[in-house]
Amino acid sequence: MTAICAQYMGPRLPLHLTEVPLPSKLDDGEVLVFIELAAICGSDLHTLSGTRSERIHTTMGHEGVGRVAQSARNTVRVGDRVTWSLVDICGTCPACDVYDLPQKCQNVRKYGHDGPGPSGTYGTHILLQKGTMIQSVPIKLHPQLAATANCALATACQLTADLPRPERALVLGAGLLGLYCAHLLESIGWEVEILEKSDARLRTALSAGFKLLSSTTDAVGLIVEAAGSSELLQCTYPLLRPGGELRLAGLVHPESQLGLSAEDIIRRCWTIRGYHNYHPIYLETALQTAPSFQARFPKPFELGPVFSLLEINEAIEAANSRSHLRVFVTPETKVGVPSVMLGTPKVLGALNSLESTP
Ligand SMILES: [Zn+2]
Numbered sequence: 574m575t576a577i578c579a580q581y582m583g584p585r586l587p588l589h590l591t592e593v594p595l596p597s598k599l600d601d602g603e604v605l606v607f608i609e610l611a612a613i614c615g616s617d618l619h620t621l622s623g624t625r626s627e628r629i630h631t632t633m634g635h636e637g638v639g640r641v642a643q644s645a646r647n648t649v650r651v652g653d654r655v656t657w658s659l660v661d662i663c664g665t666c667p668a669c670d671v672y673d674l675p676q677k678c679q680n681v682r683k684y685g686h687d688g689p690g691p692s693g694t695y696g697t698h699i700l701l702q703k704g705t706m707i708q709s710v711p712i713k714l715h716p717q718l719a720a721t722a723n724c725a726l727a728t729a730c731q732l733t734a735d736l737p738r739p740e741r742a743l744v745l746g747a748g749l750l751g752l753y754c755a756h757l758l759e760s761i762g763w764e765v766e767i768l769e770k771s772d773a774r775l776r777t778a779l780s781a782g783f784k785l786l787s788s789t790t791d792a793v794g795l796i797v798e799a800a801g802s803s804e805l806l807q808c809t810y811p812l813l814r815p816g817g818e819l820r821l822a823g824l825v826h827p828e829s830q831l832g833l834s835a836e837d838i839i840r841r842c843w844t845i846r847g848y849h850n851y852h853p854i855y856l857e858t859a860l861q862t863a864p865s866f867q868a869r870f871p872k873p874f875e876l877g878p879v880f881s882l883l884e885i886n887e888a889i890e891a892a893n894s895r896s897h898l899r900v901f902v903t904p905e906t907k908v909g910v911p912s913v914m915l916g917t918p919k920v921l922g923a924l925n926s927l928e929s930t931p
């Protein structure tokens with residue numbers, strides 16, 4: 574059996590759809606999943622534009638939801654709808670076992686960054702490894718929320734955890750990560766305002782009842798950086814009150830100068846924390862929180878357009894326009910079959926014959 578995977582070919586080059594072999598027998602703890610829906614995360618756009626580096630031929634994509642095709646794990650059954658942690662961990666290194674920082678495991682493997690095999694969500698299948706947390710996803714959960722729970726929403730859950738008592742907060746960026754953070758902060762009593770440069774994203778935020786930054790004189794106790802822009806961040810420091818906290822998640826690329834001196838931090842008694850890959854326990858929190866986020870948007874709920882896997886490069890172009898909260902990719906659209914059918918030789922044959930990317 575084979576899978577079709579979209580592989581990275583270098584900065585500013587189109588992804589290439591390639592057929593890759595699937596194992597004939599799974600190793601203990603492995604789970605093979607048919608992709609129902611994948612989402613294009615902003616971090617992948619950084620890679621594709623060349624802001625971050627990646628190995629050539631890596632199968633890309635880490636956000637997604639799917640159905641179990643084969644399982645060598647007794648807690649997961651064929652047909653289950655699942656999502657999974659971004660990282661596969663060893664469970665025994667100091668980060669896993671002593672510091673409670675499994676997302677920074679010494680032997681970490683990260684989906685969408687793990688070579689040319691079926692290891693990313695831009696494809697028909699993903700092979701989940703033994704040290705990956707797998708969570709079942711309710712059938713009723715909207716596929717677009719389910720597909721973004723394992724990165725954007727789980728990260729937002731950790732970014733907004735362990736906070737002092739609520740006051741005024743500023744969220745930088747009204748992309749999906751920013752809106753998830755704003756929603757979670759509001760749900761625990763914070764008075765949240767958003768700063769964003771894109772008009773399309775501002776309109777979406779307003780339509781879902783989020784507030785935009787209204788005053789540049791009132792202090793905030795918390796700034797959550799989910800925009801990936803150091804200029805945007807640097808113009809907000811005057812708002813952060815003494816003793817306030819700055820939480821960083823969006824600036825995961827080398828162009829991320831803070832423009833702060835140690836003296837600034839010391840004199841204003843600020844706390845600065847970075848968040849990367851999230852602790853896998855937040856995946857469960859994300860799935861519990863997702864329906865309340867959907868409830869604040871007009872119906873029919875849609876975070877962005879869905880493209881066929883065969884149109885992966887058009888999907889990336891749409892994502893780069895920054896006019897959608899997320900753009901999605903599915904192996905199902907053109908084939909027109911339910912996801913439980915994917916993986917059968919007939920459907921894979923159909924996908925192969927449709928393959929059109931040069
Ligand atoms: Zn992501």
Ligand SMILES: [Zn+2]
Pocket residue numbers: 662663664665666667668669670675678679680681
């Ligand atoms: Zn480890």
